[in-house]
Amino acid sequence: MSHDHDHHHHHDHHHSELSETELRVRALETILTEKGYVEPAALDAIIQAYETKIGPHNGARVVAKAWTDPAFKKALLEDGSKAIGTLGHVSRVGDHLVVVENTSQRHNMVVCTLCSCYPWEMLGLPPVWYKASPYRSRAVKDPRGVLADFDVTLPKDMEIRVWDSTAETRFLVLPMRPAGTEGWSEEQLADLVTRDSMIGTGFPRTPGAPS
């Protein structure tokens, strides 16, 4: 990743490399278009769809619903894809979504050590750190060390469960509902649910904390 390399003395070189990539990408798109494989407008539409339709707001709605509706929560933990399919206002999630619940005894964390598998429909495109070597290498061996990089500390005796996404199953963490939110609406609760809390590298915001 350009920004996590510490090679300032190679800065100029790096810039020329980037523009070379840009030229190569443009050339490839030209070739694919000229050969009749893709329509550039369809590529624009794909990008626009990713920029507008998916994102952590989808996952946050699901989590908030689970916090307020015990029947939904039960269904969600039994079959994530099926339960989310009943919510008209959330992006269609596709198959094989497994929702895993944090409790006072167990914290869940999701990684893909082999590539970058991630529940796109629920959380959007993964952040760079999720796809980068430090997280992929350490999450399964030293998850508490990884959590420290996020300023997250778990009780010493809490079980930590790491889910390595090695197949087409996808995992979403259902974080614990913050204290002090009794009587809150789903919409209010959804505002507390962060992306990282659904990956397991963070907690939901607490009431009154800046969003």
Place this chain on the structure above:
Amino acid sequence: MNGVHDMGGMDGFGKVEPEPNEPMFHEDWESRVLAMVRAMGAAGAFNIDTSRFYRETLPPDVYLSSSYYKKWFLGLEEMLIEKGYLTREEVAAGHATTPGKALKHGKFDLANVERIMVRGQFARPAPASARFNIGDRVRAKNIHPTTHTRLPRYVRGHVGVVELNHGCHVFPDSAAMELGENPKWLYTVVFEGRDLWGADGDPTLKVSIDAFEPYLDPA
């Protein structure tokens, strides 16, 4: 293959560095690469496992020093050349010089965008009954295929417990090599952290992978 992409448990990569308010794309070309990969895959030029295999076979130094979407780009270009959708001469020229090859699902146009925003289905009818039950102890095989596999090195040879049965799914080891879907039972198998990382490992840690049946032996 035992490539650098199989990173679980490796040391020395440093701290995880979250970027506050990270943009969806850091460069415009990244979004074009994402769109081209999705479009050409949906048009039938390759399946998701084959595309992963092409990224894994990038030379290790290139893999480790390239940004995420750069890897996607390099894998895509090489894959399309090897599958006969374009030529090295065309890449060098920056233009098409020969007619396109037929795509299984036809040209990717606007009408196709909606369907790719829903994840594909990977479950398949079961060709045989499941060999393992939930609660069974299983050992991840000590295998080292030189082609694509989704069995990470860090669990090979270790004993875990079957926790979930996800049904039969497309078997990536076959699909990546274009040898057919060859559906296999898929299980979540959970390992004790100390079994994987030794006595100094975190005693509170459990790690699971999703393992296809051919990866597992009874234990």
